Amino acid sequence: MDLDIRTSSTSFISPREKKNLLVASNLSHAFDYTLFENLDLEIKEGQSIAVLGISGSGKSTLLHILSTLLKPQHGKVLYNKHYLYEQDAKSLLKIRRDDMGIIFQSHYLFKGFTVKENLEISSIIADKKLDTALLKQLRIYENLNQNVADLSGGQQQRVSIARVMMKKPKLIFADEPTGNLDKETADEVMDVMLSYVLENKAGMFIVTHDERIAARCDIAYRLKDKRLVPVIL
Ligand SMILES: Nc1ncnc2c1ncn2[C@@H]1O[C@H](COP(=O)(O)OP(=O)(O)OP(=O)(O)O)[C@@H](O)[C@H]1O
Numbered sequence: 260m261d262l263d264i265r266t267s268s269t270s271f272i273s274p275r276e277k278k279n280l281l282v283a284s285n286l287s288h289a290f291d292y293t294l295f296e297n298l299d300l301e302i303k304e305g306q307s308i309a310v311l312g313i314s315g316s317g318k319s320t321l322l323h324i325l326s327t328l329l330k331p332q333h334g335k336v337l338y339n340k341h342y343l344y345e346q347d348a349k350s351l352l353k354i355r356r357d358d359m360g361i362i363f364q365s366h367y368l369f370k371g372f373t374v375k376e377n378l379e380i381s382s383i384i385a386d387k388k389l390d391t392a393l394l395k396q397l398r399i400y401e402n403l404n405q406n407v408a409d410l411s412g413g414q415q416q417r418v419s420i421a422r423v424m425m426k427k428p429k430l431i432f433a434d435e436p437t438g439n440l441d442k443e444t445a446d447e448v449m450d451v452m453l454s455y456v457l458e459n460k461a462g463m464f465i466v467t468h469d470e471r472i473a474a475r476c477d478i479a480y481r482l483k484d485k486r487l488v489p490v491i492l
C-alpha cells in the first residue's frame with residue numbers, strides 16, 4: 260500500500276474531493292543563493308499546510324511568493340483561475356486585499372495607535388464590523404483601548420492575527436504566528452485559525468519553527484535542500 264501523507268488530514272472530506280484554492284507550479288527563486296527549485300504546492304479548500312525549515316532556508320520568501328507579494332524568478336501561482344503574476348498591479352492588489360490574509364513575521368501594527376484603531380483600519384478597508392467574538396477568542400478584547408506599543412509581544416501578535424482574520428480571507432498566510440506565544444496561547448490561536456479554515460472552506464499556509472504547531476496542520480513540509488519534503492510528525 261502506498262503511504263499517502265494526505266491520509267493524516269484531520270478534516271472530514273477526503274482531500275482528493277476538495278477544490279484547489281491555490282496551485283503553485285515549478286517555483287524557483289534565488290537571492291544570494293538558490294532557495295528552492297521546481298517547487299510545486301497546492302492549497303485546497305479547508306486545508307492547512309505547515310512549512311518547517313532552518314533559518315534562511317527561504318520559508319518567508321515562499322510565503323511572499325504564494326501570497327501576491329513577490330514574483331518568483333521561475334514558475335507560476337494560480338489562484339481562482341488567475342495566474343497571480345500575470346495580473347496588472349491593480350488586479351493583484353484587489354486579490355491581495357479581498358482574498359489574502361497575510362500575518363507577517365514582524366507584526367506591522369501601527370505603533371502610537373490603539374488596538375481598536377489598528378483593527379478598524381483593517382475592518383474599514385475590508386468593509387466589515389469589528390468581530391467581538393473573535394477578539395474574545397484571541398483574548399485581546401480587554402485591550403481594545405490600549406496603545407499597541409504598550410502590549411506584550413504575544414498580545415501584539417494576537418492583534419495582528421485578529422486584524423487579518425477580520426477580513427475573512429479566503430487564504431491565510433501566517434509567518435511564525437505563534438513565535439512569541441506560550442504553549443497554551445499558541446494552541447488557542449491555532450484553534451481559532453484552524454476552525455476558521457474548516458468553517459469557511461478557506462486555506463492556510465503557515466511557516467513555523469514549532470513541530471507541535473506544524474503537526475496540527477493537515478500537511479507538514481520541511482523546506483530542505485531546495486525542496487519541500489513532506490514530514491510526518
Ligand atoms: N528581499 C531580499 N533581498 C535579498 N535577499 C533576501 C531578500 N529576502 C530574503 N533574502 C535572503 O533569502 C534568504 C532566505 O530568507 P527568508 O526570509 O525566506 O528565510 P526564512 O526561511 O524565512 O528564515 P527565518 O526562519 O530566519 O525567518 C536569506 O538569506 C535572506 O537574506
Ligand SMILES: [Mg+2]
Nearest residue numbers: 318319364434
Ligand atoms: Mg522567515
